[in-house]
Amino acid sequence: MMITLTTDFGLDDPYVGVMKGVMLSIAPEAQLVDLSHAVPAQDVRTAAYVVYAAQPYFPKGTVHLAVIDPGVGTERLPIAIQTAQALFVGPDNGLFTYVMEDAAHWKATTLSNPEYHLAHVSKVFHGRDIFAPAAAHLSIGLDLDRLGDPVENPVRLPLPYLVPGRQELKGEVLHIDRFGNVVTSVGRLRWNGEDLILDPAFRADPAHEIRFASHTATVEIAGRTVHGIQPTYGTVEIGEMMALVGSTGFLELAVRQGSAARRLDVRPGAAVIVRT
Amino acid sequence: MMITLTTDFGLDDPYVGVMKGVMLSIAPEAQLVDLSHAVPAQDVRTAAYVVYAAQPYFPKGTVHLAVIDPGVGTERLPIAIQTAQALFVGPDNGLFTYVMEDAAHWKATTLSNPEYHLAHVSKVFHGRDIFAPAAAHLSIGLDLDRLGDPVENPVRLPLPYLVPGRQELKGEVLHIDRFGNVVTSVGRLRWNGEDLILDPAFRADPAHEIRFASHTATVEIAGRTVHGIQPTYGTVEIGEMMALVGSTGFLELAVRQGSAARRLDVRPGAAVIVRT
Amino acid sequence: MMITLTTDFGLDDPYVGVMKGVMLSIAPEAQLVDLSHAVPAQDVRTAAYVVYAAQPYFPKGTVHLAVIDPGVGTERLPIAIQTAQALFVGPDNGLFTYVMEDAAHWKATTLSNPEYHLAHVSKVFHGRDIFAPAAAHLSIGLDLDRLGDPVENPVRLPLPYLVPGRQELKGEVLHIDRFGNVVTSVGRLRWNGEDLILDPAFRADPAHEIRFASHTATVEIAGRTVHGIQPTYGTVEIGEMMALVGSTGFLELAVRQGSAARRLDVRPGAAVIVRT
Numbered sequence: 088m089m090i091t092l093t094t095d096f097g098l099d100d101p102y103v104g105v106m107k108g109v110m111l112s113i114a115p116e117a118q119l120v121d122l123s124h125a126v127p128a129q130d131v132r133t134a135a136y137v138v139y140a141a142q143p144y145f146p147k148g149t150v151h152l153a154v155i156d157p158g159v160g161t162e163r164l165p166i167a168i169q170t171a172q173a174l175f176v177g178p179d180n181g182l183f184t185y186v187m188e189d190a191a192h193w194k195a196t197t198l199s200n201p202e203y204h205l206a207h208v209s210k211v212f213h214g215r216d217i218f219a220p221a222a223a224h225l226s227i228g229l230d231l232d233r234l235g236d237p238v239e240n241p242v243r244l245p246l247p248y249l250v251p252g253r254q255e256l257k258g259e260v261l262h263i264d265r266f267g268n269v270v271t272s273v274g275r276l277r278w279n280g281e282d283l284i285l286d287p288a289f290r291a292d293p294a295h296e297i298r299f300a301s302h303t304a305t306v307e308i309a310g311r312t313v314h315g316i317q318p319t320y321g322t323v324e325i326g327e328m329m330a331l332v333g334s335t336g337f338l339e340l341a342v343r344q345g346s347a348a349r350r351l352d353v354r355p356g357a358a359v360i361v362r363t
Numbered sequence: 364m365m366i367t368l369t370t371d372f373g374l375d376d377p378y379v380g381v382m383k384g385v386m387l388s389i390a391p392e393a394q395l396v397d398l399s400h401a402v403p404a405q406d407v408r409t410a411a412y413v414v415y416a417a418q419p420y421f422p423k424g425t426v427h428l429a430v431i432d433p434g435v436g437t438e439r440l441p442i443a444i445q446t447a448q449a450l451f452v453g454p455d456n457g458l459f460t461y462v463m464e465d466a467a468h469w470k471a472t473t474l475s476n477p478e479y480h481l482a483h484v485s486k487v488f489h490g491r492d493i494f495a496p497a498a499a500h501l502s503i504g505l506d507l508d509r510l511g512d513p514v515e516n517p518v519r520l521p522l523p524y525l526v527p528g529r530q531e532l533k534g535e536v537l538h539i540d541r542f543g544n545v546v547t548s549v550g551r552l553r554w555n556g557e558d559l560i561l562d563p564a565f566r567a568d569p570a571h572e573i574r575f576a577s578h579t580a581t582v583e584i585a586g587r588t589v590h591g592i593q594p595t596y597g598t599v600e601i602g603e604m605m606a607l608v609g610s611t612g613f614l615e616l617a618v619r620q621g622s623a624a625r626r627l628d629v630r631p632g633a634a635v636i637v638r639t
Numbered sequence: 640m641m642i643t644l645t646t647d648f649g650l651d652d653p654y655v656g657v658m659k660g661v662m663l664s665i666a667p668e669a670q671l672v673d674l675s676h677a678v679p680a681q682d683v684r685t686a687a688y689v690v691y692a693a694q695p696y697f698p699k700g701t702v703h704l705a706v707i708d709p710g711v712g713t714e715r716l717p718i719a720i721q722t723a724q725a726l727f728v729g730p731d732n733g734l735f736t737y738v739m740e741d742a743a744h745w746k747a748t749t750l751s752n753p754e755y756h757l758a759h760v761s762k763v764f765h766g767r768d769i770f771a772p773a774a775a776h777l778s779i780g781l782d783l784d785r786l787g788d789p790v791e792n793p794v795r796l797p798l799p800y801l802v803p804g805r806q807e808l809k810g811e812v813l814h815i816d817r818f819g820n821v822v823t824s825v826g827r828l829r830w831n832g833e834d835l836i837l838d839p840a841f842r843a844d845p846a847h848e849i850r851f852a853s854h855t856a857t858v859e860i861a862g863r864t865v866h867g868i869q870p871t872y873g874t875v876e877i878g879e880m881m882a883l884v885g886s887t888g889f890l891e892l893a894v895r896q897g898s899a900a901r902r903l904d905v906r907p908g909a910a911v912i913v914r915t
Contacts, residue, residue: 096541097541098401101413105398105416107396108417111422157596157620159597160596160598209608210594210595211610
């Protein structure tokens with residue numbers, strides 16, 4: 088009965104509101120939650136991260152609708168995916184790469200059954216005409232298989248670059264948030280006393296688990312070296328750069344009460360090396 | 364039980380949240396959906412388009428609350444309007460022009476009955492003190508007539524300029540969305556194979572229906588000529604200007620992965636001619 | 640069953656959506672209302688005003704969650720506060736100063752009981768791991784005392800500067816809204832015919848009540864003098880500066896269809912004098 092929304096539509100125009108009207112016409116009791124409507128235009132990779140990072144915090148069976156859809160009206164398929172945790176609806180362009188990698192099992196289907204489309208399907212707004220109705224029907228218990236035909240190989244983005252080693256972990260910048268915090272692919276990390284344990288995301292081989300000391304680790308990025316991995320923002324001086332474990336378990340660079348992204352002048356894809 | 368909100372309040376201040384608090388105090392089960400709170404300050408015409416374009420996608424009986432209210436505290440009336448499809452609440456300044464034109468029948472009333480106001484009515488925020496309570500009461504089934512006295516002639520804006528002809532359709536720019544898509548008054552258009560059928564919006568005379576070929580039509584705007592009307596965004600090259608039928612059935616100018624509004628340097632009111 | 644949210648997280652990232660997911664996992668029927676997510680980064684004083692100004696318009700028993708939390712992961716306590724009107728959840732950094740001052744009675748508790756935390760508590764996002772769960776549990780009726788231990792003296796900000804006198808009321812700029820309206824600490828004011836009655840906010844001594852004529856009063860701010868206090872925006876010419884009683888009962892400076900803040904070039908804290 089819960090549906091989240093992630094788009095690049097912004098909130099200035101009524102496009103998001105209209106999708107909600109369509110969903111509530113089908114599922115009047117649905118709880119609708121916005122994840123982000125400020126995904127950069129057509130930035131599938133950012134949206135994939137947003138959905139992946141948020142979905143563990145929603146109840147089992149939540150439907151996640153993501154409409155970043157540069158290919159609307161072309162041959163790209165509309166799809167829905169089911170994992171043990173949640174359901175996902177959107178265009179087949181890689182949006183669900185990370186959640187599929189993270190799931191032990193999943194199945195996918197096209198949204199080809201016109202019974203679950205709006206009566207009139209435009210060629211320019213499948214968010215409203217195809218995706219929103221599918222999400223709403225799933226939220227009230229429609230079986231995934233009813234929506235269309237099985238999809239064996241949904242489109243996938245390359246996984247975030249991460250080479251975990253005993254001495255050195257190599258990764259890349261994954262995401263920059265609105266505070267200017269620089270989220271990297273070095274994760275997921277968890278604290279074990281003063282040590283950190285890396286359980287490489289999307290690489291489900293426990294042999295990869297690596298343990299290292301937070302105090303002696305260094306992080307190299309954009310020609311700078313940051314010493315130590317801090318427990319939280321308040322442990323360095325205002326304006327000081329630090330490395331820490333962010334809220335989703337990935338290594339972050341941050342400046343206390345400032346912007347690490349601006350200080351470092353980095354973008355997604357920039358190289359990061361942790362020496363352990 | 365559903366209420367939409369359209370304002371020029373933005374979301375930085377708690378004004379919208381406060382209106383929601385008032386509505387949920389009266390109608391605790393209401394589903395509240397934001398259409399837009401980024402209507403340009405006091406731009407009644409844009410808000411009228413937002414409500415008109417969104418309302419067909421909501422369940423019958425939805426209440427649409429619109430507060431663009433430069434005349435708050437002056438003589439302008441607060442009103443509610445009922446059509447076969449929906450209910451509308453806001454100041455009597457033209458906000459509901461398009462939905463009234465579109466409806467076969469409507470009736471309107473003032474919001475003069477103090478029983479449905481907040482206990483204390485300020486002179487500066489009728490959105491909170493008069494409009495939100497009226498919308499909430501309507502959403503739980505209050506009869507329109509209970510709110511006040513009948514209004515025969517609510518204020519109306521001039522209709523969007525549109526001169527439909529066999530050889531030539533003359534219109535104007537109606538709206539520019541946040542992607543820079545230029546929505547014109549040439550609509551509503553629907554596809555019939557490769558032809559388009561114009562059923563002039565707000566001019567309910569079927570004799571006006573005009574059919575023309577999408578391939579050979581040309582669109583003139585801001586000194587440029589665009590050839591053909593495309594089915595969707597993906598049919599031209601990245602960066603190319605195109606004409607297409609937008610998601611609400613009006614002719615749009617768009618640049619694939621770019622901004623047509625910036626390229627054309629047009630504003631609402633600019634002339635558009637389609638040669639059929 | 641109603642929970643409001645006030646943060647400095649913005650809506651670009653999914654942080655707010657994630658907190659909602661956590662709350663709806665615990666309280667699936669909760670009505671969630673955003674007050675503002677555009678509080679300037681770490682501006683506790685602005686958030687305190689937002690929550691104080693909005694809370695009277697929500698049903699009794701509403702839970703107000705506020706996460707402006709520069710001290711996350713440090714020694715600052717997480718707290719919840721209960722008044723006769725509402726419940727409040729957030730870090731103990733002064734966020735609830737105004738609502739405590741306004742309430743005849745309140746009690747406060749820490750959020751130290753791990754039973755009401757997420758299973759894994761990070762050091763960087765207590766909004767998700769501690770505050771959101773507490774708010775959700777309170778919204779479904781959990782007793783305040785169950786959350787932790789009593790707090791005798793929550794952190795308080797200095798109250799807004801206000802020296803009420805018979806001839807002269809001295810105050811300061813409290814808040815600037817997105818329209819550029821300048822809200823001052825001179826309040827709360829109510830109309831009594833053409834007179835105004837000041838009932839000094841947070842200073843619950845009826846002896847302080849002062850009555851003065853709106854027509855003859857003058858307001859001095861930033862080297863300017865504004866004559867008279869107007870009932871509403873529409874009573875002066877477009878572009879003209881005016882003083883009026885704003886929607887929350889505080890004296891405001893406004894420019895009709897313009898920005899008083901820009902015209903006056905003032906910031907919170909600037910001095911205001913009303914000569915009565």
